[in-house]
Amino acid sequence: MTRRVLVAVLGALLLSAVAVGYGAFTVTREHTPTAAAARGLSLATGPRILFRSTAADSKGHLAMVANDRPDGPRSVSALTCLRVYAAGGTGACLRQDGALSTFQVAILDQNLTVEKAIPLVGVPNRTRVSADGRMVAWTVFVAGDSYNHGRFSTRAGLIDLENEETLDSLEFLSVTLDGHPYTAADLNFWGITFAADDNHFYATMSTAGHRYLVQGDIAAKTVRTIAQNVECPSLSPDGKRIAFKSAINGDPTKGWHLSVLDLASGTRTPLAETRSVDDQPAWLDPNTIAYAIPSNPTDSDVWTVPANGTGTPHLLIPHAESPAPLN
Template structure:
């Protein structure tokens, strides 16, 4: 290239911009080419023949296998072994005749496939919604579903996150795309604020009452919601990702106990009648919505990537954490009513 040094620098800048633009375009085209939406979608959510909610021994632990990204099952009589045969999910939960699978879609901006599966883990319904998969819950009957996605940010431990929590009633097909507009009573008064975020829904046995976290004005609260009355009221501050016990009397949750961004939370259990709480024996900072694997035991995912695992701990605060499945997340134990 000939010309003055300034002209050569200008041409170099223009070429650089074109190359960068071309690279960005290529990335976008590659991402679009791999977007689910065709026959590949079914393959991503197809379970192996015979791998259903009816398979496996009673009390089996179901979870996401980290290595494959697929749903797996571990029978209680064979700890450490697993059968991997379910759909590929980033978050998974199941109860009754229904399973819920959240898949992160490739591409920018981030979107999530919300996939409803039947007892045979066959796809019944699919929706594409904004955000990154975060929480998934199915009511005990399998008829009401909830999920949360991060629509900005990717962690509850930042000042810039925003969530979207949806509820779907399979009996009517009614979808609440965001529960942010539910009338909220906080400190005895109706609360209005533009910064309200909900996440971590857990349903009661009646498919109407639910518990969730609401964040507003720098504080988090446990709320009790009523779908029929379309109302919610705050019960206690500093409660995140609640999980209702099988008897409906207690909530397991993560409580912020430190401003250290590396270890802000500790798992607790709350008695709903007295609002008294106690910490669990797990002292590490767990960023998960725990599940009850029995009347007196909770399980949760801890760690990331190949270092992830599902751990279990007694709900009364005694004992010690126990690794029940390495390389795993999104645990759930199906209730006897789920199985025929």
């Protein structure tokens, strides 16, 4: 879901404040089959790309295309999502909770059957699944935080599907900023991406007008800052690089540009996409970054660009957003 849509949805909702913490969510087991299973759609590893369709005849529906024909025929599921991602045979579909003005993350199995539904206190914005399918993360926009003077805030949470332990918000973790313990009322987190060990993750943290890339440790219940002006990180398949968006001149009102951060050296490589990208990028492979660009207020397309800063942007999937490779 794009920021413009989120603002419209948030303006129509009155979100209630709730107390959250470790394990506070009620996980609903659904085991609800979708029409996708009957049509043979699957999240199994294969040369396909999963995405959210923005085409007029299938808007919001989960869809797939073949890697070698991304602009060709698409398989469309009956399942609708506001944001989607999948890996390791597990899918995460952020969606409206029935006819209610509330939302949930639906956990999908390999056959796109809804296995669990977790309520979300806020409007969905980002989601990620760990490479082995064990961990699922989400980000939502919320309203009503007293420190924020009526503006929108974010909440980021995650669940370990192996033991069903849930972290409702990263705000419950201990924060180290520039090597020192840090607490503040205005902490916000968003855009989680998982490391291969299913314990460490990266995310964006904001406080006092600054945005930081943080590395988190789930077992230790900690996060620490490692870089500034990094938003919506996406860890590369080899775990050595972060693709991200950064505010132009540090000012989000000017838009965002894509870059890749080498974690070992700290070197940042600006990518060849010069348009503003308000998205959490995805690695299609070790050399290619995918992301959505709006084509009009109700439609988007998925584009790609080389991860090394060379080349030019390429239209990958028209009328699409929220791409996830199933390689």
